[in-house]
Amino acid sequence: MRTIPGQWSFTRWTSVEQLEALDVRHPLFSARLFLQGAHLTHFAPTGHANWLWLSDSARFETGRAIRGGIPICWPWFGVPDRNPPDVRETIRTRSAHGFARNEVWQLEEVVEATDSVEISLSLLANDDFKDRWRGHASALLTFRFTRDACQIALTTTNLGQSALAFSQALHSYLPAAISDTVITGLDGASYTDTLKDWAQFRQQGDVTFPGEVDRIYQTGGEAITVHSGSQCLHLTSSGSCSAVIWNPGPDKARQLSDFSAQDWKSMVCVETANVLHDFRLLNSGQSHTLGVMITRSHVTKEHS
Template sequence: MKTEFIRQISQGISLEKCNELYVIRVQHALGSALVALQGAQLLSWQPAAAQQDVLWLSEIEPFQKGNAIRGGVPICYPWFGSAKSPSHGTARIREWSLSHYEMDEEYAYLEFSLYDEQNIIEAKIEMAFNQECHLIFTHYAEQEAQAALHSYFNVADIQQTEVKGLPHECFDSLTKQFVQVPSPRKIHENVDCIYSAEQSINCIEDAANQRTIQIEHIDASDIVLWNPWHKATSSMSETGYQTMLCVETARINRKLQQGESFEVIFKLV
C-alpha cells in the first residue's frame, strides 16, 4: 500500500498517511508492521524471514475516514455483530492515540488508547512485535462489553487451507443453530461460526504458501471463523475471499468487565 511520509517519531517508528488515514509504520530488524490510528487497527505484520505478510488487507480498501477498514486486525468493541449500529461497535471507526512506544534490538512495542469525550480512557491495545505478534486488549469502561480481535490472515488459496485445533461444535451465525462440524476444518462455502475457546491454540495450514500460522488465544471465551465466499462484501473484491481467512479471538459470550484483558499471539511455525 502506498503511504505518504509525515514525520519520524523515533528510530524505526514513523507517522505516515494513506489517503485520509494516518498510520504508524514500524521498521525493525525482526520485521515490519503498519497500524492505522483509526481503530488502532494493525494492517500489516511481516516477520523478516517471511516472504508474504501474515495478515490480509483488501487490495481495494479506500482508507476513508469513518469507514471500517477491510483487513488486518479490526477491533470489534464495545459490541460484536450487527444487533446494534454500527456493526461490530464504534472502536474501529474512531481515532485512537499512540500513548506509548518502545524499541530495542529484541522487539518493538506500541500502545494505543481510546478516550471518551471527557478524556477518560475506555480501552487500550498493546502490540509487541518480534518473531511473533502479541496483541493485548484491555477494557477500562465501567459497563461490561464484548470485544473481538477480528484477525484476517493471508493465505495463498482458501481451497488448499485448513484450520486445526477447533472444536467439533459451533454456533452457525448464518442458520442461528448449533451444528456439528469437522475438525480440522476446510472452507468450501460462506462460513460464519462462533466456537467456544476451549482449545487455546489453532493452526492455519496454508498449503499453497507452504507455511503454518499458529494462533494462541489467551483469556478468550470464543473463536470466530469467517470467510464470506462469493457473498458481496464491502471493500472486498469478488475474488478477495480466495486469499483470506478470519480466525478471531473474542470475548462475546463472556463479556469483559472493567479492567479485564484478553490476548492473541500469532506467529509462523
C-alpha cells in the same frame, strides 16, 4: 528504552490517503499501524510477506473501516440484536461491530529494543459516544512485534459507576488459499452456525471451507492453527473462550464493500473474541484483557 515522538530509531509517522499511521522498519521485522481504529494492516519478519491479509480494494478514508488486517470490534461485536441482552442494553445504534474501528486512537507509548518494538494506543469512550453507547470505559491496545511473533492485548477498564457488559473481537484477516486451507484446534468444540439460523453444532475434525463459513466457536483456550499450503499460522489466545471463523464465499463476496469478487479465495478470518455466552461483565473499576499471539511455521501436518 522508552522513547517519545522524534526520538524513535525504527518507527516513523506516515500517511496513506486520508489516514495517519506508524510505520515500523526494524532490522528484524516491519509493521504498519493506523491510528484510526488502532488498525494493524501489516506485520512481517524481514524478507517475508505480510502475515495479514489486506484487500487490494481497501480504502484509507476518514470514518471508514479498513478491509483487512486486524480491525478492532469494540465495545460490541456483530449486529446489536445478536448480542446477549446485557450487552444489547448498552447499544444505542443499529451499527455492527462497535465504534472503535472508526475512531482515532491516542498514541500512548512506543518502546523500542534491539529485538522488539511495542506500541500502545488508547481510546476513551466517554459521553462523546452517548448517542451510540451507554457506558464509560477506556480501551488500551498494546502491540508487541518481534522477529517471531505479533502479540496484541486489548484491555478494557470500566470507568462507570455501574456494571458494564460488552462483547469484542480482534478480527484477524489472514492470507489463505481457501481451497487448500484447513483449521485445526477446534475438533469437538461446539459452535453456532449463523448461516443455519444460529443453530448449535459440534465440530467433527478439522474446519474446511466448501463454501461460505460464518461460525462462532466456544473454545477452551487452545491454539488455533490455519494450515494453507506449506504455511501454518498459529493463534494463541488469552482472556477468550470464543472464536469466530469466517470466509464469505463467492456469493457474499459480491455484496461486500472494498472487497473484490475473487478475494474470498485468498483469505480467512480467525477472530479472537468475547462473544455470545463469552461476553464480559465488569464491575466499576474492573479490567479485562483480551489477547492473541500470532506465530508462523512451515511444518506440514496430516489432517483428519
